[in-house]
Amino acid sequence: MYMDPLADQMMLQFNGVSVLKKANIYFDGKCISRLVLFQDGSRATLGVLFPSKLNFDTKRRETMEIVAGSCRVRMSGSDEWSTYEAGERFVVPENSSFEIEVQEPTEYVCHYH
């Protein structure tokens, strides 16, 4: 029985996945992320953000699930900042970008669609 990765959202862990040993370290260590590969071929990254204001581009549509901490997010083309906390998520369109600001270590799962 295979679970939809997003359905795992309430769960504390992903099961039956592959995880890369090598992490991705961006923005001088303000963002550390690790790729997880699901059985159905989909992907997600498990990330940690340290206090900073960062800009991310997207190729594919992404669902950002906040696991710990909180963040303010501004989508490209918008002047509005929205706040998201642990347990909440937001969707970023494909071929877009978003600004994210954190004041405390904040953890996320980024699901790529």
Add this chain to the structure above:
Amino acid sequence: MYMDPLADQMMLQFNGVSVLKKANIYFDGKCISRLVLFQDGSRATLGVLFPSKLNFDTKRRETMEIVAGSCRVRMSGSDEWSTYEAGERFVVPENSSFEIEVQEPTEYVCHYH
């Protein structure tokens, strides 16, 4: 066919594992680690260390596999510092401790025996 986690060492990823969504952040962000659970019940953590000198205690014997970067290590009770680079590993006895110093972001897999 199940692979021994250490045999995976040359491999770039662990397959068929569980990974916790929540990371562990220690020493004010100088150490970020994430727990991986293997099918045979064994565990490992995937970690990132940022430039610092840190001391870790061990309960169980551990094999520290360096994935990226390099580190200097001093086992408790020894005055000797040894250097380990990506692809190398060292073993820390149970109920012991070690000091580890990194000058650059360094990544490891810690296998718990």
